Amino acid sequence: MGQRATVKDVALAAGVSVATVSRALSGARVVRPEHREIVLRTAEQLGYRPHSIAQALRQSRTGAIGMIVPRINNPFFPQLVSEAERVLQQHDLGLLLCSSDEDPATEAKRITMLAERQVDGLLISPSSQYASAPALAAVAARMPVVQFDQCVPSVDTAFVGIDDAAGIAAVTSHLVAAGRRRLAFIGADDDNWSGLRRREGFETWAATTDSSALGRMETGDFSRDFGYRAARRLLQRDEQIDAIVCANDLIAIGALDAAAELGLPVPDRLAITGFDDVNVATVCSPALTTVRQPVAAIVETAIDILLAAIAGGPAEATVTQFPVELIVRGSAPA
């Protein structure tokens, strides 16, 4: 492990001062062309690479962004992570990734860790719209923070997500238009921002319709296993249900499992819809009718806002909700 060359080494070898080296390399101020020349050449020869830790200390700017997601394994998040990594690289920024394991206590620890590492900003999809508040508020007071996907409304930061209610509305009207008579809903519990919004979206629809069209609702987590169990319960108790609206694709896949097990053909006897349009939505059979989130736009916008806040000091807490797109496939055809 050879020692890296420092500005000092370059200065010595080039016969100028460290200030000149720094200025020649950063272009912060004009240096005489011949000095610039020799500094650049010497740096090249010595294989000089800036020590970003030292730069970070001096400039109080690490060039790294923290990102916290509830669960990397949920297939929805790798899309966001991947996109974030791509966009940040374009800005020469590093991505420090953490998972909160859907636990506010773990999340608080990760937030503290990222704060100690002096990340320049934080992108977070909070694990709970209530329990995440204290830690999130504390960090938001110290550095720019943008919430994405999930939101803690009580904390005053920018948020970038989608219009959940509109997504559910698109699904319900599609199902009704396709002749479905009795709809049930399987969602995540209300601790989850999207879970709550999607359930509310469903209830909004239910309020406009007569009660015979409304099946029960179940709430739990965003997993395939929960979807399976909830769907079994629903379908066994209420044989008239002919459509299940699920709060995400994993739940919908679990519901497909249940339907298969109970011998209910999808979509003939039962329609099932998902939400998110993750890759698996086209792997299951039938493929899922679902709601596609504009992942790239969400991440790009979130990062734009974050970078603006980093560059320009505290900005106002904007809320951006992108429209979503209904994707019709075999599990709930027109």
Added chain:
Amino acid sequence: MGQRATVKDVALAAGVSVATVSRALSGARVVRPEHREIVLRTAEQLGYRPHSIAQALRQSRTGAIGMIVPRINNPFFPQLVSEAERVLQQHDLGLLLCSSDEDPATEAKRITMLAERQVDGLLISPSSQYASAPALAAVAARMPVVQFDQCVPSVDTAFVGIDDAAGIAAVTSHLVAAGRRRLAFIGADDDNWSGLRRREGFETWAATTDSSALGRMETGDFSRDFGYRAARRLLQRDEQIDAIVCANDLIAIGALDAAAELGLPVPDRLAITGFDDVNVATVCSPALTTVRQPVAAIVETAIDILLAAIAGGPAEATVTQFPVELIVRGSAPA
């Protein structure tokens, strides 16, 4: 954005010197109990948090590990990332995640970026077993590096992966035992370490059998789309093929698409096997017979080796190949 408290502030408030504060907090040397007491209390009151950038500069240790994967979106990698994040957190280490986009040039840039950020060590699944070599060798000379999943054999670092050949052998013997007569193979190109090893595994089997049992081979990338196209070609040209061995699950899912389109029932007319046992392997239908990698063990071992190298200086370049497990499901039953 209030200023963080520094050791200096704590020292002032506690009425001791910065050295005493540092020693009391780190326990590096004994300090009188009453001093320890007041320092701890004062630090608590002021909400002092160590500035890890400053610590990193002084101690030349950032407490962050770099991780480079070929493509975060490939459902296999989030499992590894998630596991790595979990294990590193237990050691109070941060995870700086990068994607190489399966491109050696991008990969080289990410490596440089991580080196400049002075990560304490690097976990990498190289994108190419040849083109990744120069950048990888350069970084391995400067810091501890462990390769996982994929390997550049020419670079002298530890590697942790699986026994690909044994995995393919398990698959082929299972298929033959189940009465399959003519096997074809769809793999990734030889630039990819696992791609090559899995193809070689298949060829090893082919060498032990008469030529009528061997269908063609196709190589491309590890995607569903490639699997679909390759399987179509194979099946249209050679109607006797009754089993396709795929180099990963995504390819296998593409092959299922092709079989469905051509009206070949799986598994009755055609068996299809995958590799990796990612989550989608149980979403498609029929579910995939595949080879499960011990993801947790791979990551834990890789990190153990890396941490040992960080702590104890350069270690020898060990090669760890975990055994794999055949998972039999509907796409190729017994």
Added chain:
DNA sequence: CCCTCTCGGGTAATCGATTACTAGACACTA
């Protein structure tokens, strides 16, 4: 009583870069 040793604490150097401040050299003007 003086010397040595231990204990614990303070001062200042250090990590590697950036940059405020200072100053020399030169040109131009009055």
Added chain:
DNA sequence: TAGTGTCTAGTAATCGATTACCCGAGAGGG
């Protein structure tokens, strides 16, 4: 010629923590 301004370069302070080094007080030994 003296004064003023411009252009560059060098010196040293700085970021925040750790730690090498030094020093004073008190204990114990000769």
